[in-house]
Amino acid sequence: MAINDVDPRDDAHSLEQALLGSILATVPDALIVIDARGRIISFSSAAQRMFHYSEAEVLGENVAMLMPSPDRERHDGYLDHYRETGEKKIIGIGRLTTARRRDGSTFPIELAVGEVHDQGEPLFTGFIRDLTERQRTERRVQDLQAELSHASRVTAMGTLAAALAHELNQPLTAIANYMEAGRDLLAQDGAIDRALLGEAMDEAATQALRAGEIIRSLREFIRRGEADRQPETVSTLLSEGVALAFIGINSRGIDMDIAVDPRVGRIMANRVQVQQVIINLVRNAVEAMEGRPMRILHLSATPDEEGRVEIIIADSGPGLDPAAERSLFTPFSTTKPTGMGVGLSISRTIVEGHGGRIWTTRSRWGGVAFHFTLDPAD
Structure with missing residues (x-):
């Protein structure tokens, strides 16, 4: 060539x-x-x-x-x-x-x-x-979605409150009337008509049971909307949950670790719901550690004494105030200036709906450790 x-x-x-x-x-x-x-x-x-x-x-x-x-x-x-x-x-x-x-x-x-x-x-x-x-775009979208969601929640809560008030008004009114009648009987001079008083108390008790049945029917209606549960891998749930929680928040300087005990297999769970619990708890931990010199986030899963899987999300934040701890899972109770106070309440509802329980202890770094349990799949 x-x-x-x-x-x-x-x-x-x-x-x-x-x-x-x-x-x-x-x-x-x-x-x-x-x-x-x-x-x-x-x-x-x-x-x-x-x-x-x-x-x-x-x-x-x-x-x-x-x-x-x-x-x-x-x-x-x-x-x-x-x-x-x-x-x-x-x-x-x-x-x-x-x-x-x-x-x-x-x-x-x-x-x-x-x-x-x-x-x-x-x-x-x-x-x-x-x-x-994509944080900047997603934050704007999330802000718009939050505004729409808030408006939707207010409307839904108003509709639910109106419907519930309508359904409960009759038995509650009847209870009040029967109790007033009983009080009037007790206030009369002379012998008390015990038969009439007993009838008033019986009717009041019946109406109270009816009011309770209305509440139970509403809860059953809500439960029927729950999604199915399937066997899920704990390590995947935790890693994906953390990844989703970190979207749009400042994770710089956080020493994050995930440790899953080899004895832990799969759990029976609705993946979306359980990951929502993880997201709520991780975001709370990150916010609690904001500005702290040491920012440690540790997620772990171990078998407990009853054969369930115990998941722990621990941080190195300032810990909980004893007064706030008593109402931690109460709806609309929050220490955040802009929070609605429903995240932990929703988390407890999800965990208890899975047959588990959720509680807090002090973490080894002086912060908060959230524990919750789920049933194994195997």
Whole structure:
């Protein structure tokens, strides 16, 4: 071949490389490529901006450095398990989880993992989307949704209150009338007509039972709207719940950890409802730790003495005031200047609807530890 001759295949290859480089430099999602041992072999420009590491600082390092606990400690085991069994846990499946920046702060991400082979050796590609990048838009949408939701709640509560007042008015009025009649009988001079007094008391008791039945019927009506429960993996519920809770809030400087006892299997739960409990408790913990020099958030799951699964969400906040603790789960009771005081009440309703219970203790760091129990699926 002459010196000036150019193989068209070389031009095509160069064009492909340039095109690939341009895509990787401009795509908003981070791309990380690791080898079979978890070592980083490619770290895109978006990944450098997202994690605050340069490519030179991470090449050859274990990708676990970009993960919070417990994924950081378990990642190599996941790779070993896949090499030995071929069982895919997250490959080809998108999932919500959390990642760890250079400064130690954690943030919610959407992760998609793929697999390719290079000369027979597996490589794993991870596309990562930082969910906090959409905070500004989502906050505005959430504000609008909150306003609409508030208006809807007020309307619904007004309708419910009117209906309930209408249904209860008759038995309550009857109770008042019978009690007044009994009082008048007792106030009369002379012998008391015990038969008439007994009849008035019997009728008052009957109407009181009727009022209670109206309340029970309303509760049954609400319960029929509950979603079905299915076996759910506790670690997934916790990791996804934390990721969702971190959307739109300041998680910088929080030392977050998730620890699930190996004896804990799956639980019977409505995933959306239980994750709502986790979101409520995590957000409360983050708000309580705002401005604190030490911000520790620890989530754990262990089997309790009764065979249930006990989930604990503990923080290093200032703890609870004894006066506030007594009404902690009471609806419309709150210490927040802008809160409605329904989050913990809803959480208790969800947990008790699952057959569990929820309570608080002092955490090992002086903050609050919320405990709640759920039934195992196995």
